[in-house]
Amino acid sequence: MTPDLMESGARARAAYDTRIAALTQGGGFGRPVADGEVVFTQGVALYLDAVTVSFDGFKALNALSLTIDVGELRCIIGPNGAGKTTMMDCITGKTRPDSGTISFGSNIDLLRLKEPQIAGIGIGRKFQKPTVYEPLTVWQNLELSLKADRGVAASLFHRLSGEQRDRLEELLVLIHLKDEAPRTAGLLSHGQKQWLEIGMLLAQDPKLLLLDEPVAGMTDEETERTAELFLTLEGRHSLVVVEHDMSFVAALTEGRKKVTVLHEGSVLAEGLLAEVQANEKVVEVYLGR
Numbered sequence: 001m002t003p004d005l006m007e008s009g010a011r012a013r014a015a016y017d018t019r020i021a022a023l024t025q026g027g028g029f030g031r032p033v034a035d036g037e038v039v040f041t042q043g044v045a046l047y048l049d050a051v052t053v054s055f056d057g058f059k060a061l062n063a064l065s066l067t068i069d070v071g072e073l074r075c076i077i078g079p080n081g082a083g084k085t086t087m088m089d090c091i092t093g094k095t096r097p098d099s100g101t102i103s104f105g106s107n108i109d110l111l112r113l114k115e116p117q118i119a120g121i122g123i124g125r126k127f128q129k130p131t132v133y134e135p136l137t138v139w140q141n142l143e144l145s146l147k148a149d150r151g152v153a154a155s156l157f158h159r160l161s162g163e164q165r166d167r168l169e170e171l172l173v174l175i176h177l178k179d180e181a182p183r184t185a186g187l188l189s190h191g192q193k194q195w196l197e198i199g200m201l202l203a204q205d206p207k208l209l210l211l212d213e214p215v216a217g218m219t220d221e222e223t224e225r226t227a228e229l230f231l232t233l234e235g236r237h238s239l240v241v242v243e244h245d246m247s248f249v250a251a252l253t254e255g256r257k258k259v260t261v262l263h264e265g266s267v268l269a270e271g272l273l274a275e276v277q278a279n280e281k282v283v284e285v286y287l288g289r
């Protein structure tokens, strides 16, 4: 390498370190993404390479490698214990891998950030169980997420700008809860709570959304509407959806998108749903049961 290149490499690294240091010190929970922090020049939103996680010697992830493009909607399927949730735990900083690389955009090394900072730079996660503030109204729940960097009390007394109100109205329509805005969240159906939680994530405008079994416990109609919602979000956000419900996965992939099959902590197969469904190894470990 020429001295010039070495110097520019060192400069880039120093700039990166400064940016990460700023994130590490200033990053409050749910802090919105500041322009220019994450760079998506290569069309890649999320990159995992050779990620391994062991629990007492058992490899929950075993050299897992995966790339999600900007705006892509990717479904991840696989048997119980395949490592799907563990993968999300690693991306969001809840679990530290033993080895491997996880990066966001082309410039953020997620393994150097803590959980709240990862949420703050635009990675939203939906757990299986909805976690909304039950005593508050639907509107208040959304309002809180929009202003998650203030405390709960401060947020409720802080007035929304006209633009923020418009944004919340828009979100309410998107998540099919417009008529429920003044209702107490605790009174919503299970499916509606799931939508509210998705709305709360969207209020923070994440670049990447991780959704772990989002339609578990939903009625067929709620499941269909959730598929519609995710298809609307595709392109504007990158989505990683883990699901066992194959008709839901089929609706999301629309016969043309790739799905990834995980098994024993690594990728067993990747391709169109019809292709992986016909794959003997996949049938044996998962679909044939």
Ligand SMILES: Nc1ncnc2c1ncn2[C@@H]1O[C@H](COP(=O)(O)OP(=O)(O)OP(=O)(O)O)[C@@H](O)[C@H]1O
Residues within 6 Å of the ligand: 055, 060, 078, 079, 080, 081, 082, 083, 084, 085, 086, 087
């Ligand atoms: N904190 C932990 N300590 C010990 N073992 C764990 C821990 N978390 C996960 N595991 C194990 O790692 C493996 C992968 O679990 P994981 O929850 O990621 O699977 P999954 O693909 O999400 O399965 P499911 O479809 O049932 O949700 C399982 O064998 C699980 O028991």
Ligand SMILES: [Mg+2]
Residues within 6 Å of the ligand: 084, 085, 086, 212
């Ligand atoms: Mg799981």
